[in-house]
Amino acid sequence: MSTKATTLNSKKSVGALVKDWMSLVGIAILIVVFSIISYVKFGAQYFLTWSNWKNILLQSSTVAIVALGQSIMLLTGNFDLSLGRMVCLTSCVGAILMKNVGMSTGLAILIMFAIGLAVGAVNGFMVSYVGVPAMIATLGTQYICYGLAKLLTQAVPIANMPDSISFLGRDYIFGGVFPVCVLLMIIVYAIAQFVTSKTRVGRNLYAVGGSREAAFFSGINVKAYQFGTFLLGSVLATFGGLVLMSRLNSVAVTNGQNYEFDAVIGSIIGGVSLAGGKGRVIGTMFGCIFLNTLFNGFSQMGVDPFVQDVLKGVVLVLAVTLDVASNKKKS
Amino acid sequence: MDNNYILTLKNITKEFPGVKALDDVTINIERGTIHGLVGENGAGKSTLIKVLAGIYQPNKGEIILDGKPCRFNSPIEARRAGISVVHQEIKLAEPLSVAENMFLGNVQLKNGLVDWKGMRRRAWEIVEDLGMDIDINAQVSSLTVAKKQIVEIMHAINNNSRILIMDEPSAVLTDRELEVMFRIVKQLRDKGITIIYISHRLDEIFGLCSNVSVLRDGCHIDTIPVASVDRQGLINMMVGREMGQEYPKEVGNVGGTILEVKNLSRGILQDISFEVKSGEVFGISGLVGAGRTELARAILGIDKPESGEVYVRGKKVHYRTFADAIRDGLGLIPEDRKLQGLVQIMSVKRNTTLVNMKRVLRAGVISSSLEEKLSKEYADKLHVVTPSMETEVQYLSGGNQQKVVIAKWLFQNSEILFLDEPTRGIDVGAKAEIYRLINRMAKEGKTIIMISSEMPELLGMCDRIMVMHEGHKMGELNAAEATQEKIMALCS
Missing domain, CATH: 3.40.50.300 (P-loop containing nucleotide triphosphate hydrolases)
Known part of the structure; x- marks a missing residue:
């Protein structure tokens, strides 16, 4: 109704801005709350220190890199449950090749990416060309990846990664204070944010997520775009796996466990709509940092680590409720 | 109270933040007639229907049904009072059968269990009564759009409706399918059901309705017998100005x-x-x-x-x-x-x-x-x-x-x-x-x-x-x- 539309204000209200940048607002609130608690409880500031924040960012970096792929898939109306186990499989294969086979690091990394891409291609093919629901297709590959990783390693952790990859996860730059992997996270997000907001490819991704049919009738190759996002997701998962094996300096079948769900939670807190077609990918990075800030703060407070999963669930449900409620209000 | 009128809308006003969607609308609807409702998009037709169907509650004014003022706080209350709506978009449960759809929200029980046999018999009676060629056991998703629309209508009248509101039922039908629907609408009228018929196609208003109400910008412009107005006159009432030609055809720049x-x-x-x-x-x-x-x-x-x-x-x-x-x-x-x-x-x-x-x-x-x-x-x-x-x-x-x-x-x-x-x-x-x-x-x-x-x-x-x-x-x-x-x- 045109009369109704004219009453909608085109300028963004404060409320809308807060909703758009929910993750940043959340981080700010956590900082204030935890710094005060730290001061009250310990009489000194342990929370708002660079060494603590280095930790938060370090822990966020690998999951955030994987979450980027997930949030781009969410943008196009898909998701990938196999991402976490892809992290696991590719890093296990990498470790075996580097450590047990003695292959050169470069070639081993190449093979890691080839395996990741193969899994992504299977997911993408099944979902976009065959029409298997994303949930089923990627649940299947999730088990395949996990099973293969256990088979190959016999579930025995592999420690001490080659020095040639240590810079990815364990080195610091800018005078030895800033972790390389955090910089890597920022770089991939900066590129992704630019591409999704400023290029034709990015706009088409939003169109595909907004309405596959309308995108198709605008001449966009919807299937290729969907396929592409699965490939991208697998590349980022492999990259995340590589950084993770370097950061932990070891590989185990638990690597990357639940990353796909943490990625969804991070994306939604970051403002990417579950329904597709809306949100900014950069928000996902802040969403992942928000989660790690929350857990870091609670550990400092001495909260039982097992409570963390409960909290994660609460945060997810709250974020989705907000997302759904705000969409409902509009329509 | 004039017993001729089954339904009276009296000074209905409905406001949304910043917009008066309906402004002091008063309309009388005669019993057992097909009453047309026309107006441009945004004129307030949908709001009016939603008020009647209990989806919206008016800020002011009252609805008088059969001489009794009533207030519908929910669609269920409106339906209980005998007002049903066939919406523009078909809202059926596609995987269910025709008979099941006709009893959606109105499941009949026997000894505390669902009475499938009774419901199928009743569904069959309605289909027969309307002279339709529809298999009551067919899955709704297998039907044509036109037949789905008819299932919608049957669902509505199965509710013992006294007033049936049809919101642009013709938008998706072809001319031949329309004839069938017109026949059904007239049959329903002859059975004593009052029909409020909304359409952008003025031919239908002239072909079916006895009276027509015109809404413009939330206001009721007039309610008149269709016999007293011609097509152009009705269009002018709807848009509030001289419209000029309906099809302003000009010859293009034709080449090879x-x-x-x-x-x-x-x-x-x-x-x-x-x-x-x-x-x-x-x-x-x-x-x-x-x-x-x-x-x-x-x-x-x-x-x-x-x-x-x-x-x-x-x-x-x-x-x-x-x-x-x-x-x-x-x-x-x-x-x-x-x-x-x-x-x-x-x-x-x-x-x-x-x-x-x-x-x-x-x-x-x-x-x-x-x-x-x-x-x-x-x-x-x-x-x-x-x-x-x-x-x-x-x-x-x-x-x-x-x-x-x-x-x-x-x-x-x-x-x-x-x-x-x-x-x-x-x-x-x-x-x-x-x-x-x-x-x-x-x-x-x-x-x-x-x-x-x-x-x-x-x-x-x-x-x-x-x-x-x-x-x-x-x-x-x-x-x-x-x-x-x-x-x-x-x-x-």
């Missing part, structure tokens, strides 16, 4: 043949051949299911033709995808504006530039200022009414949404444009604007191929009309010789 289709076959399409000249408005008529949309899809590379050839500008083409056809200067305004035409959650600006983003790129990067400027130009040119270019198209009226779809293809500068049901569900004012746009495009030498189920529209706007039936081309008529009867004779 630009599109030629030879012996095209695919699916139901059998051996279709035709030619279209540049600057021509070429109509394709036929019933739903005649293969009109399929023909457009086969030409545009969406579906692959099984045999036959397509020539564009004299050159044989093989479009492998729709994108190929777009690059070659073809375009399609699809039949389902909401789902296919626009990304509803995207802004007016972004929808406008979606097909031809190249025009807003600077060194490969989207230039926001350029995009804003260019899309605004097109929105202004097409008189798109929108609060801003950033408004999501889902908040625009149907007519304005369709203008954005057209803007999108003008922005792409397509030479040959297929329009599939371009004015479906759009009010008279916006329709006339779309017709003028078609004229303007033809004047600029663009070729328009218009698929429509509304014969008057094709007769009024096209240079030539091709008639299709069950995938075959039945004939071609020049504007000068074409009449509704001739088209009907060809498509049956």
Whole structure:
């Protein structure tokens, strides 16, 4: 109704801005709350220190890199449950090749990416060309990846990664204070944010997520775009796996466990709509940092680590409720 | 209390933040009649229906049903009082059977268990009573749109409705299906059910209704017997000004043949051949299911033709995808504006530039200022009414949404444009604007191929009309010789 539309204000209200940048607002609130608690409880500031924040960012970096792929898939109306186990499989294969086979690091990394891409291609093919629901297709590959990783390693952790990859996860730059992997996270997000907001490819991704049919009738190759996002997701998962094996300096079948769900939670807190077609990918990075800030703060407070999963669930449900409620209000 | 009136709306006012959707509306509805309700989009028809159906509660005024004031706090209360609505969009449970759908929300019990036998018998009685050829055990998803609509109506009357509100039931029906529905509507009236009938198609108002109420900008303009007004008069009441001609046909800038289709076959399409000249408005008529949309899809590379050839500008083409056809200067305004035409959650600006983003790129990067400027130009040119270019198209009226779809293809500068049901569900004012746009495009030498189920529209706007039936081309008529009867004779 045109009369109704004219009453909608085109300028963004404060409320809308807060909703758009929910993750940043959340981080700010956590900082204030935890710094005060730290001061009250310990009489000194342990929370708002660079060494603590280095930790938060370090822990966020690998999951955030994987979450980027997930949030781009969410943008196009898909998701990938196999991402976490892809992290696991590719890093296990990498470790075996580097450590047990003695292959050169470069070639081993190449093979890691080839395996990741193969899994992504299977997911993408099944979902976009065959029409298997994303949930089923990627649940299947999730088990395949996990099973293969256990088979190959016999579930025995592999420690001490080659020095040639240590810079990815364990080195610091800018005078030895800033972790390389955090910089890597920022770089991939900066590129992704630019591409999704400023290029034709990015706009088409939003169109595909907004309405596959309308995108198709605008001449966009919807299937290729969907396929592409699965490939991208697998590349980022492999990259995340590589950084993770370097950061932990070891590989185990638990690597990357639940990353796909943490990625969804991070994306939604970051403002990417579950329904597709809306949100900014950069928000996902802040969403992942928000989660790690929350857990870091609670550990400092001495909260039982097992409570963390409960909290994660609460945060997810709250974020989705907000997302759904705000969409409902509009329509 | 005048017993002639089954329903009286008295001084109904409904306000939304910042908008008076209904302003002091008073309408009397006579018992056992078909009462028309007309007005442009945004006139308040939908709000009025929602007030009657208990979806909205009025801020002021009262509803008097059978002499008793009532207040409906929910749709269930309205239904209990005997008011049912057949909505514009079909809302049936597709995987369930016809009989099951007829008892949705009204399941009959026997000894505490669902009485399937009784419900099926009752469903069968209703179907028989209406003289319909519908299998009550058929799955609803297997029915045609027309039959689904009839299931909706049966669902409504199965509720022992005394008042049936029909919101543009004809929007998706072809002329022949309409006849069946009209017959049913008249039967229901003869059974004593009062019907409130909303339609943009004025022929139906004149053919069915005894009285008609006109709404404009939330106000009740008048309620009059249809016999006391003519078509033009009714249109003038709706828009509040002299409308001028309904179909303002002007001759385009006609040149040589630009599109030629030879012996095209695919699916139901059998051996279709035709030619279209540049600057021509070429109509394709036929019933739903005649293969009109399929023909457009086969030409545009969406579906692959099984045999036959397509020539564009004299050159044989093989479009492998729709994108190929777009690059070659073809375009399609699809039949389902909401789902296919626009990304509803995207802004007016972004929808406008979606097909031809190249025009807003600077060194490969989207230039926001350029995009804003260019899309605004097109929105202004097409008189798109929108609060801003950033408004999501889902908040625009149907007519304005369709203008954005057209803007999108003008922005792409397509030479040959297929329009599939371009004015479906759009009010008279916006329709006339779309017709003028078609004229303007033809004047600029663009070729328009218009698929429509509304014969008057094709007769009024096209240079030539091709008639299709069950995938075959039945004939071609020049504007000068074409009449509704001739088209009907060809498509049956």
